[in-house]
Amino acid sequence: MAVSKVVLAKLSPTMEEGTIVKWNKKEGDVIKVGDVLAEIETDKANMEMESQGAGVLRKILVQAGGKAPIGTLIGVIAEPNEDIAPLIAKSGGPAKPAAPAAPAAGDPAAPAAGDPAAPAAKDGAKGAAPKEAAKRDPPPEQEATSKDSAAKQEGAAKAAPAAGAGATGPADAAAASAATPAPAPAETAPDPVSAGANAAAKAAPGDQSASVASSVETQPASAPAPPSNGDAAPRPAPPQGAASGDGGRVKSSPLARSMAAQKNIDLSSVAGSGPGGRIIKRDIESWSGSAPRAATGAAASAPAARPAAPVPSVAPGTEIPLSSMRKVIAKRLAESKFTAPHFYVSMEIAMDGAVGLREQIQRLEDVKVSFNDLIVKACAKALTRFPMVNASWMGDKIATHAEVHIGVAVAVPDGLIVPVVRNADRKSILDISREVKDLAGRARDKKLKPEEFMGSTFSISNLGMYDVTEFTAIINPPESAILAVGAVRRIPVVDGDDIRIGHRMTVTMSSDHRVVDGALAAQFLNEVRRLLESPVSLFV
Amino acid sequence: MAILTMREALNQALKEEMVRDPNVFILGEEVGAYQGAYKITQGLLAQFGEWRVRDTPIAEEAIAGIAVGAAFTGLRPIAEMMTFNFSLLALDQIVNHAAKYRYMSGGQVRCPMVMRGPSGAATQVSAQHSQAFEAWYAHIPGLVVAMPSTPKDAKGLLKSAIRDDNPVIFMENEILYNHKGEVPDEEYHIPLGLGDVKRVGTDVTIVAWSRSVTTAMAAAKALEEEGIQAEVVDPRTLRPLDEDIIFESVRKTNRCVVVEEGWRIAGFGAEIADRVQRECFDDLDAPVIRVTAEDVPMPYAKTLEKAYLPQPEKVIDAVKRVLYREGRG
Numbered sequence: 001m002a003v004s005k006v007v008l009a010k011l012s013p014t015m016e017e018g019t020i021v022k023w024n025k026k027e028g029d030v031i032k033v034g035d036v037l038a039e040i041e042t043d044k045a046n047m048e049m050e051s052q053g054a055g056v057l058r059k060i061l062v063q064a065g066g067k068a069p070i071g072t073l074i075g076v077i078a079e080p081n082e083d084i085a086p087l088i089a090k091s092g093g094p095a096k097p098a099a100p101a102a103p104a105a106g107d108p109a110a111p112a113a114g115d116p117a118a119p120a121a122k123d124g125a126k127g128a129a130p131k132e133a134a135k136r137d138p139p140p141e142q143e144a145t146s147k148d149s150a151a152k153q154e155g156a157a158k159a160a161p162a163a164g165a166g167a168t169g170p171a172d173a174a175a176a177s178a179a180t181p182a183p184a185p186a187e188t189a190p191d192p193v194s195a196g197a198n199a200a201a202k203a204a205p206g207d208q209s210a211s212v213a214s215s216v217e218t219q220p221a222s223a224p225a226p227p228s229n230g231d232a233a234p235r236p237a238p239p240q241g242a243a244s245g246d247g248g249r250v251k252s253s254p255l256a257r258s259m260a261a262q263k264n265i266d267l268s269s270v271a272g273s274g275p276g277g278r279i280i281k282r283d284i285e286s287w288s289g290s291a292p293r294a295a296t297g298a299a300a301s302a303p304a305a306r307p308a309a310p311v312p313s314v315a316p317g318t319e320i321p322l323s324s325m326r327k328v329i330a331k332r333l334a335e336s337k338f339t340a341p342h343f344y345v346s347m348e349i350a351m352d353g354a355v356g357l358r359e360q361i362q363r364l365e366d367v368k369v370s371f372n373d374l375i376v377k378a379c380a381k382a383l384t385r386f387p388m389v390n391a392s393w394m395g396d397k398i399a400t401h402a403e404v405h406i407g408v409a410v411a412v413p414d415g416l417i418v419p420v421v422r423n424a425d426r427k428s429i430l431d432i433s434r435e436v437k438d439l440a441g442r443a444r445d446k447k448l449k450p451e452e453f454m455g456s457t458f459s460i461s462n463l464g465m466y467d468v469t470e471f472t473a474i475i476n477p478p479e480s481a482i483l484a485v486g487a488v489r490r491i492p493v494v495d496g497d498d499i500r501i502g503h504r505m506t507v508t509m510s511s512d513h514r515v516v517d518g519a520l521a522a523q524f525l526n527e528v529r530r531l532l533e534s535p536v537s538l539f540v
Numbered sequence: 541m542a543i544l545t546m547r548e549a550l551n552q553a554l555k556e557e558m559v560r561d562p563n564v565f566i567l568g569e570e571v572g573a574y575q576g577a578y579k580i581t582q583g584l585l586a587q588f589g590e591w592r593v594r595d596t597p598i599a600e601e602a603i604a605g606i607a608v609g610a611a612f613t614g615l616r617p618i619a620e621m622m623t624f625n626f627s628l629l630a631l632d633q634i635v636n637h638a639a640k641y642r643y644m645s646g647g648q649v650r651c652p653m654v655m656r657g658p659s660g661a662a663t664q665v666s667a668q669h670s671q672a673f674e675a676w677y678a679h680i681p682g683l684v685v686a687m688p689s690t691p692k693d694a695k696g697l698l699k700s701a702i703r704d705d706n707p708v709i710f711m712e713n714e715i716l717y718n719h720k721g722e723v724p725d726e727e728y729h730i731p732l733g734l735g736d737v738k739r740v741g742t743d744v745t746i747v748a749w750s751r752s753v754t755t756a757m758a759a760a761k762a763l764e765e766e767g768i769q770a771e772v773v774d775p776r777t778l779r780p781l782d783e784d785i786i787f788e789s790v791r792k793t794n795r796c797v798v799v800e801e802g803w804r805i806a807g808f809g810a811e812i813a814d815r816v817q818r819e820c821f822d823d824l825d826a827p828v829i830r831v832t833a834e835d836v837p838m839p840y841a842k843t844l845e846k847a848y849l850p851q852p853e854k855v856i857d858a859v860k861r862v863l864y865r866e867g868r869g
Contacts, residue, residue, distance in 0.1 A: 033865065255794050258822040274864055281794060281825040
């Protein structure tokens with residue numbers, strides 16, 4: 001058993017650093033693969049971190065309460081008498097790449113190992129050293145002598161298959177070493193196909209290069225892995241344009257994927273216990289959360305398209321464990337409400353023109369559009385005139401978004417989610433209507449793709465279908481404003497000297513005062529009102 | 541049911557088929573007067589005479605060539621290779637003639653011959669006499685490749701092989717010749733292309749054939765003590781391959797280990813791993829792991845011979861890895 005590094009794993013798709021809440025094991029404890037080593041607080045929740053290696057927990061490097069970026073060496077698992085001092089020493093300093101490892105590659109033993117008949121490198125550690133070397137980028141001073149280093153790498157490449165002698169053969173030996181522990185340490189090149197590995201692969205003859213390549217392929221590179229697809233948290237839309245799902249990927253076995261799909265589990269909400277954090281069958285089986293694809297942000301809001309969202313049946317006097325969606329809602333909205341200084345501006349809007357427009361569309365096009373569809377369009381159009389409302393607080397600056405993406409809060413049985421109508425300002429009302437229906441339907445079925453609920457720049461929450469007159473919503477970060485929409489009511493209105501029946505709707509905009517000031521909010525709402533009261537403006 | 545060694549079971553199969561069909565005859569080195577280098581043809585010369593049990597010179601290409609020609613004319617020759625290591629000399633006859641004529645003649649010419657003999661490692665016979673060449677033959681369209689692991693399978697498969705109208709490469713194993721097992725007393729056949737579950741389990745599928753089945757079964761027994769139930773699937777013929785029996789098992793266990801005595805690179809296990817990853821992709825919880833001979837010529841030293849071959853410990857290790865249990869770091 002080689003030394004196993006305990007590296008702070010990426011336990012949530014958006015996690016960048018973690019706090020050790022507590023260590024469940026202490027130094028000297030015997031550790032098996034899968035043992036819960038520590039409880040880690042991530043950006044989303046407290047997660048258990050399982051051991052990827054077996055042995056004795058020899059050293060804890062980051063104590064409970066300590067915070068560290070992912071990929072940090074926080075402990076060492078090894079045999080009781082194994083020398084772990086070099087590893088600990090290394091973890092203390094910054095990246096010191098190939099220098100110490102290169103001599104190992106050029107070790108006189110390497111040529112002998114290249115001889116297929118030689119049993120060579122029986123000792124796992126010896127076999128591992130050249131591979132380590134191959135994995136790393138050569139430091140600049142070695143590039144000058146790249147030919148020489150390539151030759152050494154060839155030795156390393158040849159040694160790699162031989163190292164499998166005690167096992168089941170070269171490729172499996174490689175797989176085994178890859179299967180070892182946790183994510184790549186910080187000093188390893190984030191791109192697994194580092195220059196050194198390339199050189200080795202090229203230099204190695206024929207089939208040997210294949211085993212080198214496979215050893216490279218299987219390196220767990222979880223540390224630098226970008227955030228996952230399933231991430232529910234809306235993140236700042238890039239100022240220059242459409243925010244979209246990132247290219248991140250959650251590692252999982254095919255079986256785990258198909259099981260997750262069947263059970264409607266979002267893989268990004270599952271912690272993987274396999275090599276490199278791979279999600280495997282047992283992780284899905286033991287997954288106890290609920291509600292994948294947690295929505296975020298947005299208000300204490302409601303469905304956009306279909307009125308009665310099912311009311312979950314809850315027995316009084318019980319404790320309900322938090323679903324991952326509930327956790328995200330709690331964290332994100334608390335963060336928004338306690339960080340962004342909210343203020344509220346309300347306005348009553350005459351909806352008689354909108355009522356007429358709706359009837360006309362239904363008559364002429366045989367399509368039922370909702371008030372909310374008109375409001376989406378009106379807000380989108382208004383936002384193009386008020387880019388400061390379509391903006392994000394960035395800490396040291398404010399970023400206005402080049403495009404207008406409207407989030408529409410949809411109630412789902414266990415929470416809410418905010419699907420996004422992209423570029424709503426450029427879409428027709430019919431298109432918006434169709435899209436919202438589709439998104440809301442799929443949101444309730446938990447079938448939304450990440451890019452469909454991420455990247456909105458302004459949100460709308462509508463409780464009109466519950467006959468709510470008016471309410472306030474919490475801003476969906478990193479947006480700067482959200483519009484809370486009440487019901488369209490038939491009320492007596494004074495029209496000249498007459499009293500007649502009018503349609504009125506109250507909207508309340510919550511704004512982040514760091515970005516939007518009161519006058520701006522009022523002007524923006526006036527523009528929304530203008531568009532809805534003379535809805536022909538929506539078409540020009 | 542009688543308990544027979546595989547040697548006896550093979551001998552029975554030869555005898556029964558020679559009695560049944562006068563077109564069946566045997567040729568090879570030492571098959572007659574010496575009664576077989578491994579005594580598979582014991583008693584056959586006395587029973588059937590020199591006309592049907594032909595001793596030949598040490599000339600593998602000639603043995604194969606005569607068998608191919610005889611088969612073309614309607615006889616059913618059984619060519620014994622003293623070991624399959626020597627069959628390399630006969631490759632042209634097998635690959636370019638036996639395997640091709642049925643196809644190239646539009647079905648007019650058939651080649652109902654069997655080439656049989658021991659394959660794989662024995663004990664300390666070193667680099668040139670320990671090779672497992674099943675992947676070479678399984679590669680060739682037109683051939684059938686059978687590799688029994690038990691006396692019962694050996695007899696049933698050999699009888700099917702003799703009656704088959706295609707050239708059958710029948711690879712036995714020297715170590716297995718003395719293995720005993722139940723063999724039905726009555727007439728029976730085992731169809732070519734039909735696999736067998738040698739042990740039922742739920743946690744992992746181990747695919748193995750010939751002597752590797754013994755290795756896999758030993759591993760499965762040890763794993764059981766750790767609470768791991770391994771299913772051992774023996775395809776029995778590699779070409780045609782009963783892939784369905786493998787898929788069915790993998791879909792149940794979600795994990796697959798392939799054990800073979802051949803070398804890793806382009807070994808037959810790679811073919812199985814390929815099919816499993818394609819057909820059972822969504823059922824796999826771990827990559828398919830192969831346990832093979834080491835990628836070197838077989839060493840002579842006993843300890844190195846052991847290290848070279850698949851062993852139960854290596855299979856156990858592979859199983860633990862696909863189960864994400866401890867295993868080797």
